[in-house]
Amino acid sequence: MTLAKGLGNGVPIGALGCTDRVAEGFAPGAHACTFGGNPLSTAAALATMELLTEPGFLDRVTEVGAYFLGMLAGLAEDHASIVQVRGRGLLLGVEFDRPVAPLISALLDAGIICGPAGPNVLRFLPPLVVGQGEVDCVMAAIEACLEELGW
Incomplete structure (x- = not known):
């Protein structure tokens, strides 16, 4: 390995x-x-x-990953431009019906660094120490950027 x-x-x-x-x-x-x-x-x-190897650390990672995935899935219900939300743990992707480059730029302007996984997929790979508070900040930025772009 x-x-x-x-x-x-x-x-x-x-x-x-x-x-x-x-x-x-x-x-x-x-x-x-x-x-x-x-x-x-x-x-x-x-x-x-x-x-x-700290007791409970990986359990917290699993919980935050599930929380982030759930928040993204909820976002998909409100935005028809989102085709699919997928992921496992903290490796997450949001597929859109259009190229994500403008969204990545808007998020960067909002202080959020993320990248693509192909032309239409926004990829998130936060550090394992990310907490729900940081996820909430990212979600607020995504929602604002989607509204700004009219997606």
């Missing part, structure tokens, strides 16, 4: 975990790297792992 972006929580790091059987296939030194063991990166990874 490979780990990278999420492991360092924004600090560059990568890691590989494997079974003994798989590890036997590595020639000595084949898995080494120039910047391996960087103290800043490893400290960030350790702090991230401590947070991820």
Whole structure:
């Protein structure tokens, strides 16, 4: 299993975990790297792992993901331009009947950073530490931008 972006929580790091059987296939030194063991990166990874293994943390992530998905689904009921809301956990997408580039620009102007997943899908991938309060702020911005665009 490979780990990278999420492991360092924004600090560059990568890691590989494997079974003994798989590890036997590595020639000595084949898995080494120039910047391996960087103290800043490893400290960030350790702090991230401590947070991820904190009791109840992943339950909170699941709850906030379900809350965000539900809020987006409710938004779809009020906006015919929304074709589908989908996602799992905190990886969420809202498919529109038109290109989302203008909406992404409007959201950026409102202080919300998100991106596309194809021309018509608005993708959300907030950090695992996001709370319902932040989701509410994002939802208010989305609603305002949709109204501004006439969607």
